[in-house]
Amino acid sequence: MKFLSFLREGSSGFGVVVDGGVIDLTGRLSGEVVTLRQAIAAEMLGAAADYASGRHPDLGWSDITFLPVIPDPAKILCIGLNYQKHKQETGRPDVEYPTVFTRYADSQVGHRQAMIKPGVSERFDYEGEMAVIMGRGGRNIPAETALGHVAGYACYNEGSVRDWQRHTFLFTPGKTFPGTGAFGPYMVTTDEVGDYTRLPIQTRLNGEVMQDAKLSDLIFPVEQLIAYCSTFTPLAPGDVIVSGTPGGVGDKRTPPVYLFPGDTVEVEIGCLGTLRNPVMGEDAV
Structure with missing residues (x-):
């Protein structure tokens, strides 16, 4: 799967890439998981795949600004x-x-x-x-x-x-x-x-x-x-x-x-x- 971090309407988030755009995962796997780094740390990439299965994109490419893949790495x-x-x-x-x-x-x-x-x-x-x-x-x-x-x-x-x-x-x-x-x-x-x-x-x-x-x-x-x-x-x-x-x-x-x-x-x-x-x-x- 492909995961990315993005900026939309002044707020940052993360999601999974699907045909036609992005499924927004910000806060949807857990209310406390709002960044890709947090999702990785919580071992939720598998859950993200399950969540995205069969869903259509929430966001088109014109809806987002790409952020660095991990905007907030510790190292x-x-x-x-x-x-x-x-x-x-x-x-x-x-x-x-x-x-x-x-x-x-x-x-x-x-x-x-x-x-x-x-x-x-x-x-x-x-x-x-x-x-x-x-x-x-x-x-x-x-x-x-x-x-x-x-x-x-x-x-x-x-x-x-x-x-x-x-x-x-x-x-x-x-x-x-x-x-x-x-x-x-x-x-x-x-x-x-x-x-x-x-x-x-x-x-x-x-x-x-x-x-x-x-x-x-x-x-x-x-x-x-x-x-x-x-x-x-x-x-x-x-x-x-x-x-x-x-x-x-x-x-x-x-x-x-x-x-x-x-x-x-x-x-x-x-x-x-x-x-x-x-x-x-x-x-x-």
């Missing part, structure tokens, strides 16, 4: 340098452990919403990635059972402000400007995805293919990422692990290619759909 853990081609284009050496950094929830926008180019930089870059949404939490999760803790997967554009990313050896300043990352359009549950490693991933800028790879190219697969991250921090339902970007980022092209107002970026990952975002300047927000 967003991003993985750097996790495709061989991207690692090579950055000149980084092989490493024994994943490169992990964080984003903040307010750095994200939803499908069709504008990614915001900061006014302090001319080096705003795209990074198409697959996001992993945790279904069950835990500490010290074994890699052998890690995929059983996943609720689903989604597209992510881990937009990066390259000069700020490189002010020091820590990535964080270039990864957390408001509205620079995109997350959507929806979460596809693991039963519908099956083997995630078979999924293709492609990023397009104004229709031109910039990144093209397969999830099987990950250096550290999702199972290892969950095992590693859950060792140093407890993972909770609704937490997000953004699994890394393939080669072809704009910053490493000759000449470099950056994002500017008027551009449109798309991240497409097989059955996860296509995340599409225009780019807007910070002064226009």
Whole structure:
């Protein structure tokens, strides 16, 4: 199934995608469950499927504004340098452990919403990635059972402000400007995805293919990422692990290619759909 978070008439909610639109689940599975993260934590995705069975959509696509799939994650853990081609284009050496950094929830926008180019930089870059949404939490999760803790997967554009990313050896300043990352359009549950490693991933800028790879190219697969991250921090339902970007980022092209107002970026990952975002300047927000 496909679940999404949305804004409608000034109020946020969540629902399940069906032919023709969305079945609103906000408060309908339980009066206290009004976000997708709460539904995941309450283990209500199965109940949501039962509720939606045979129902027609409550909302059409024109009725809603997409929010990030999980608007309020407790943690967003991003993985750097996790495709061989991207690692090579950055000149980084092989490493024994994943490169992990964080984003903040307010750095994200939803499908069709504008990614915001900061006014302090001319080096705003795209990074198409697959996001992993945790279904069950835990500490010290074994890699052998890690995929059983996943609720689903989604597209992510881990937009990066390259000069700020490189002010020091820590990535964080270039990864957390408001509205620079995109997350959507929806979460596809693991039963519908099956083997995630078979999924293709492609990023397009104004229709031109910039990144093209397969999830099987990950250096550290999702199972290892969950095992590693859950060792140093407890993972909770609704937490997000953004699994890394393939080669072809704009910053490493000759000449470099950056994002500017008027551009449109798309991240497409097989059955996860296509995340599409225009780019807007910070002064226009």
